[in-house]
Amino acid sequence: xxxxxxxxxxxxxxxxxxxxxxRVEDRLVQAxxxxxxxxxxIPITSLQDLTDYFIRLDGLIFAGTTNxxxxxxxxxxTDKTGELDLVSDQFEMTxxxxxxxxxxxxGIERGFQLINLALGGxxxxxxxxxxxxxxxxxxxxxxxxxxTLLHGLYGARLIVESNHSYELGDLAKDLKWTAKAPDGCxxxxxxxxxxxxxxxxxPHRMSDNYxxxxxxAFLDTL
Amino acid sequence: xKPMIGITASFDxxxxxxxxxxxxxxxxxxxxxxxxPPLHDLSRVDAVLARLDGLILSGGQDISPFRYDxxxxxxxxxxxxxxxxxxxxxxxxxxxxxxxxxxxxxxxxLVNVIHGGTLVQDIVSQRPDSLEHAKPDVTATAHRITxxxxxxxxxxxxxxxxxxSLHHQAIDQPGEGLKVTARAGDDxxxxxxxxxxIAVQFHPERLFSQPAFLRFFEELVRRAK
Numbered sequence: 001x002x003x004x005x006x007x008x009x010x011x012x013x014x015x016x017x018x019x020x021x022x023r024v025e026d027r028l029v030q031a032x033x034x035x036x037x038x039x040x041x042i043p044i045t046s047l048q049d050l051t052d053y054f055i056r057l058d059g060l061i062f063a064g065t066t067n068x069x070x071x072x073x074x075x076x077x078t079d080k081t082g083e084l085d086l087v088s089d090q091f092e093m094t095x096x097x098x099x100x101x102x103x104x105x106x107g108i109e110r111g112f113q114l115i116n117l118a119l120g121g122x123x124x125x126x127x128x129x130x131x132x133x134x135x136x137x138x139x140x141x142x143x144x145x146x147x148t149l150l151h152g153l154y155g156a157r158l159i160v161e162s163n164h165s166y167e168l169g170d171l172a173k174d175l176k177w178t179a180k181a182p183d184g185c186x187x188x189x190x191x192x193x194x195x196x197x198x199x200x201x202x203p204h205r206m207s208d209n210y211x212x213x214x215x216x217a218f219l220d221t222l
Numbered sequence: 223x224k225p226m227i228g229i230t231a232s233f234d235x236x237x238x239x240x241x242x243x244x245x246x247x248x249x250x251x252x253x254x255x256x257x258x259p260p261l262h263d264l265s266r267v268d269a270v271l272a273r274l275d276g277l278i279l280s281g282g283q284d285i286s287p288f289r290y291d292x293x294x295x296x297x298x299x300x301x302x303x304x305x306x307x308x309x310x311x312x313x314x315x316x317x318x319x320x321x322x323x324x325x326x327x328x329x330x331x332l333v334n335v336i337h338g339g340t341l342v343q344d345i346v347s348q349r350p351d352s353l354e355h356a357k358p359d360v361t362a363t364a365h366r367i368t369x370x371x372x373x374x375x376x377x378x379x380x381x382x383x384x385x386x387s388l389h390h391q392a393i394d395q396p397g398e399g400l401k402v403t404a405r406a407g408d409d410x411x412x413x414x415x416x417x418x419x420i421a422v423q424f425h426p427e428r429l430f431s432q433p434a435f436l437r438f439f440e441e442l443v444r445r446a447k
Contacts, residue, residue, distance in 0.1 A: 001269040008257065010242065022245060022257060023237040029259045038269055041231070041238060041257035043245035052224045052254050056273040 002058040002222045004032055005042045007095065007111075009064045009088045028063055028108075031204040035215040037222075042095070044087055050095045051102070058222045059104040062092060062111025063202075067166055073122040080125060080165050093118060100194065104221045106214075107198030109164065115198045116189070119172030125165065128183045132162045142187050142201075148178040149197065150188050153213045160187070160201035167200075195221035225275035225446035228258045230309050230329070232282040233302075244280055247430040251439035253446065260308035267311045276322045276446035279309060279329025281425060284391055287343060290335045295343035297390065310336055322445035323419045324438055327389055330414060330421035337397025345392055345410075352408045353387075360388040360428045367412045367424075373403035374420055375413045378437045385412070385424035392423065418445065 006029065008022035022043040032039040042053060042060075066085045070077050072093070077084065092111075096118045099105060107115040113123055131138045142158045144151045158179070168186045171177060179188035179199075187200040197218070203211040229244045238259040245255040258270060271277075286301040287294050289310075294301075309329075313336055316323055325333045331341055342348050345355050357364045364387035369375045393411040396402055400421075404413035414421040420442070426435040 001266065003269075003273060005256070008240075011237070011239065020242045021237075021239040022242050023239045024257075024259070026233055026236060026238050026259075029238055030262075033261055033263070038261075038266060039259055040228070040270070041240070041259060043229075043240065043242060043255050043257055045245055045249040045255065047249060047254065052226070053256075055223065056226055 002037045002219060003056065004037045004039055004059050004061060005053060005057040006032065006039055006061045006063065007092055008041050008043045009066065009085060010044055025063065025204070028061070028204045031208070031211045031215055032061070034208070035212055035219055037215070037219055044091045048094065050098050053095070054099060054102045057103060059106070059218065060095075060099050061106045061108065062096060062114055063108040064088070064110035065163065066110060068110065068113055068117065068123070070123070072117050073169070078125060082165070100196065104195035104218065106218045107196075108204070109200060109202055112189075112198035112200050113164075113166060113168065115196060116168050116172050116175060119174055121172035121175065122169035123166045124169035126167045126185065128185065130181060130183045132167070132181070132185065133165050138162050140181050142179045142181060144179045144188075145177065148176075149190060149217055150178045153217055154210070161206050162201060164200060224252060224254045225443060226256060226273065227253045227276040227278060227442065227446060228256050228270070228274045229278045230280045230312070231257050231259050232280070233260075233305075240280065241427065243427040243430065244278060247427045247436065247439045248278075248443070250430060250436060251443045253439075253443045258312070260302075260305045262304065264307060264311040267308075267315045270312065271315055271319055271321065274321065276324075276442050277312065277316050278442070279313065279323065279325040279332055281327035281329065281388075283328065284343075285328065285332055285335055285341065287341070290340045292340070292343065295348070297344035297347060306332070317418075320418055322442055324442045325419065325421035326427065327423060327425060330423055331391060331393065333419065333421050334393050334397045334400065334414065337400050339397030339400070340394040342392040342394045345390055349392070349408070349410075352410060353406055355387045355392065355406075355410065356390050357387050360386050360425050362386060364424075365406050367404045367406055369413070370401075370403040373401070373413075374415055374441070375403040378441060379434050383434060386428055387424055389423060
């Protein structure tokens with residue numbers, strides 16, 4: 001049975017004792033279990049050498065929704081950046097950079113953007129007429145590139161949930177885009193050599209079927 | 223290679239959650255921590271434990287009173303059959319594998335129930351003369367405990383200590399095979415022991431910056447190596 005490490009994010013302190021929680025979306029955990037993998041959650045620590053995890057795990061998932069601090073690609077936050085989680089940024093970047101080439105990696109939403117940054121790409125704030133985020137649940141379509149893993153799973157076109165105020169700027173040179181929104185926004189990629197893939201949309205929040213297809217494909221890379 | 227120690231998790235409506243003090247305590251004690259979300263398929267506990275060197279049963283919600291053959295008291299709330307069932311399966315398998323276990327608060331109560339013991343479902347209404355055991359600020363000290371001589375508890379904390387406290391339920395009848403190793407001034411059971419098992423009613427993870435409380439995690443890590 002394959003052990004999948006899902007990286008936690010923190011919930012800001014609340015209550016009289018100011019407790020901070022490590023947390024992962026329950027629907028993502030359930031989606032991983034449903035696909036036949038064992039989800040274990042990796043809490044945020046100040047550990048600098050994360051390789052002891054890699055010996056005991058078969059793959060990693062990076063997810064989450066908080067924007068990554070723009071400092072990581074040489075920009076400043078704007079009024080649309082929202083709340084940042086600098087502790088998560090630092091821990092995730094550390095573990096991700098050490099994991100590349102060691103374990104298969106799946107990036108979802110924030111995790112998708114993080115992989116691009118870790119491999120040398122950039123992000124930019126979305127300035128588009130199609131809707132990528134809003135106060136409620138928003139949707140748009142995707143055009144999926146022929147000959148890619150994603151095309152094999154979903155076909156040429158997919159309607160996805162969308163909730164992101166940043167998009168990929170420069171795509172890292174080792175990544176190949178596999179889906180784009182109608183405005184040209186890159187919504188999915190695969191690594192050209194390593195078992196690393198990412199999606200901007202949240203399959204686990206869309207439907208069990210979409211989610212199971214993607215996670216089963218990830219399981220097949222382990 | 224550092225030992226990898228699993229921590230059981232709580233949850234809210236959307237997230238699997240775990241107080242970061244558990245992971246931080248383990249990190250400081252020299253382990254790498256992982257959080258274990260409750261799984262629906264209980265047969266997977268074998269695989270979960272196969273890669274772990276030790277286990278922390280963490281604090282959290284009440285245990286279903288049906289697990290110890292009682293009906294719910296009005297103040298017994300929010301128990302989860304999913305979490306209870308998963309943690310019981312995890313504990314039983316971990317015992318079989320002789321993995322070292324540290325059980326905290328709910329974790330100690332769960333261990334007691336698995337061993338056939340019972341719980342006081344609501345201290346304030348059922349034991350009205352008790353000390354205050356549910357202090358909202360769990361970083362504050364709450365009451366003294368007296369520790370059994372010759373116990374592992376004594377090696378960790380000495381003959382007596384002042385501890386924090388955040389629980390509205392408590393051990394009533396101790397379970398079979400569990401030794402009571404600490405009590406509060408109102409006679410409430412504050413620690414239980416067995417081979418490879420240390421169980422405490424208070425929260426050492428919230429005070430791990432103090433050596434006496436960090437020692438619980440250091441002892442777990444020492445046994446996990």
